Amino acid sequence: MRKRCRAAVEGHRERLLALSHALHADPETAFEEHRAAARVAGVLTAEGFTVRRGVGGLDTALTATYGDGELVVGVCAEYDALPGLGHACGHNVIAAASVGAALALRDVAGDLGVTVKLIGTPAEETGGGKILLLERGVFDDVGFALLIHPSPDELCAPRTLAVTDLEVRYRGRAAHAAFAPHHGVNAADALTVAQVAIGLARQHLEDRQMVHGIVTDGGAVPNVIPDDTRALYYLRAGSYESLEGLERRVRDCLRAGAVATGCAEEVRQVSPAYADLVSDPWLAGAYRSAVTALGRSPVPFAEEAGRLTPASTDMGNVSRALPAIQPSIGVDCGSAVNHQPGFAEVCAGPSGDRAVLDGAVALAWTAASAALDSPARALLLAGVRERAAGRVGGP
Structure with missing residues (x-):
């Protein structure tokens, strides 16, 4: 045979x-x-x-x-x-x-x-x-x-690792970055806060948990307060069950960006979660x-x-x-x-x-x-x- x-x-x-x-x-x-x-x-x-x-x-x-x-x-x-x-x-x-x-x-x-x-x-x-x-x-x-x-x-x-993805979108309010920044609500700042929160959380992640992401839209020009930004994150864990806990933690970090800046926040899962x-x-x-x-x-x-x-x-x-x-x-x-x-x-x-x-x-x-x-x-x-x-x- x-x-x-x-x-x-x-x-x-x-x-x-x-x-x-x-x-x-x-x-x-x-x-x-x-x-x-x-x-x-x-x-x-x-x-x-x-x-x-x-x-x-x-x-x-x-x-x-x-x-x-x-x-x-x-x-x-x-x-x-x-x-x-x-x-x-x-x-x-x-x-x-x-x-x-x-x-x-x-x-x-x-x-x-x-x-x-x-x-x-x-x-x-x-x-x-x-x-x-x-x-x-x-x-x-x-x-x-x-x-x-x-x-x-x-x-x-x-x-292998289980994985899911999360896309976050922050909506703020545009304004002239020099003439009237106080009228703006900065969606790029919301991303920064979220990235810092995720970075600080990494030291507390469980073994085999990982988070990595990219900014897919950070604004258009420097002299306009960004009113619409997006990022995409991949979350990985050693098991399907561990992934669920990691996702809750990262969603809290993403929410922190909205709370700190006053932006509106939308989070969606792009693809189905992959099991280990x-x-x-x-x-x-x-x-x-x-x-x-x-x-x-x-x-x-x-x-x-x-x-x-x-x-x-x-x-x-x-x-x-x-x-x-x-x-x-x-x-x-x-x-x-x-x-x-x-x-x-x-x-x-x-x-x-x-x-x-x-x-x-x-x-x-x-x-x-x-x-x-x-x-x-x-x-x-x-x-x-x-x-x-x-x-x-x-x-």
């Missing part, structure tokens, strides 16, 4: 790498990934998959299915890019590897008794595409979900076996268990609802890390290409192991039935 999966990936080598490079050269941001979705859909349609576009009410989401086995393997594909940085998180690698895994599993789907379901999930960087698809039933029939993510490290069961990733132990072990057989050297289990990946993903919400893994596959990026231009460059180079091919094979091998292991298969199918009965759910 492993030989057949690997041969399938090798047989599609040029097509998969061409897909990865095409996505990399034409980056599209959250919910705007129209060309990326079309490219992924085009490859799978040509290979006999039944493709549905616009699933879950999202224009750039898709599903591509093959087979009629009872156990549904969910292979997630991300393809959104970062504003100004392109594919500096390597989502071109993710999409191409997932397509490769789907093609490999297609060739053995009958023998494994599975239905292969690639799920094109937009807006991972912001917007929570997987969360929306989860809420709208796209994952309802999925027995387990898989995705690999390029990274400086080789991790089989990374621990909870890797399924059995699937993570199967993946470890797969990548080790491919000649990769993942971080030892004991060391991995004590390591935190200070990033966040909407795959966390999927992992709270059904068995899932999102391993990190290593790329040779030197001192660069995700969300840096140097990392983007690597994801279209030889190391990124190797991650596409190895990632596709490793995901296919992991899925095949789960399908062929009778106890694991029975538990996965039971989980689908329990979710359908309403006894299991996400956060």
Whole structure:
């Protein structure tokens, strides 16, 4: 079975790498990934998959299915890019590897008794595409979900942070900054007070809690008291529960800006909250076996268990609802890390290409192991039935 999966990936080598490079050269941001979705859909349609576009009410989401086995393997594909940085998180690698895994599993789907379901999930960087698809039933029939993510490290069961975002807007009153400043209500001062309050609060935050943000609108010209300012903050925590407490504290800091200056304040959550990733132990072990057989050297289990990946993903919400893994596959990026231009460059180079091919094979091998292991298969199918009965759910 492993030989057949690997041969399938090798047989599609040029097509998969061409897909990865095409996505990399034409980056599209959250919910705007129209060309990326079309490219992924085009490859799978040509290979006999039944493709549905616009699933879950999202224009750039898709599903591509093959087979009629009872156990549904969910292979997630991300393809959104970062504003100004392109594919500096390597989502071109993710999409191409997932397509490769789907093609490999297609060739053995009958023998494994599975239905292969690639799920094109937009807006991972912001917007929570997987969360929306989860809420709208796209994952309802999925027995387990898989995705690999390029990274400086080789991790089989990374621990990530929960995250939410808050946009604050302050409204004041404009006035001439020199002639009549006493008539103004300074919305930029409200932002300053809020930033100071958050900065002072940092020394009291719990372990693994983080706050970082940017001013998105600080005023127009220096000689007019700003009457409308905005900022966007990301809040992270080690667990979904810890995140709730952090959000309350930051909202109080934002409110302080309005109270101190007399401005009106509006706070809104832009994207759904991302839960921390909870890797399924059995699937993570199967993946470890797969990548080790491919000649990769993942971080030892004991060391991995004590390591935190200070990033966040909407795959966390999927992992709270059904068995899932999102391993990190290593790329040779030197001192660069995700969300840096140097990392983007690597994801279209030889190391990124190797991650596409190895990632596709490793995901296919992991899925095949789960399908062929009778106890694991029975538990996965039971989980689908329990979710359908309403006894299991996400956060």
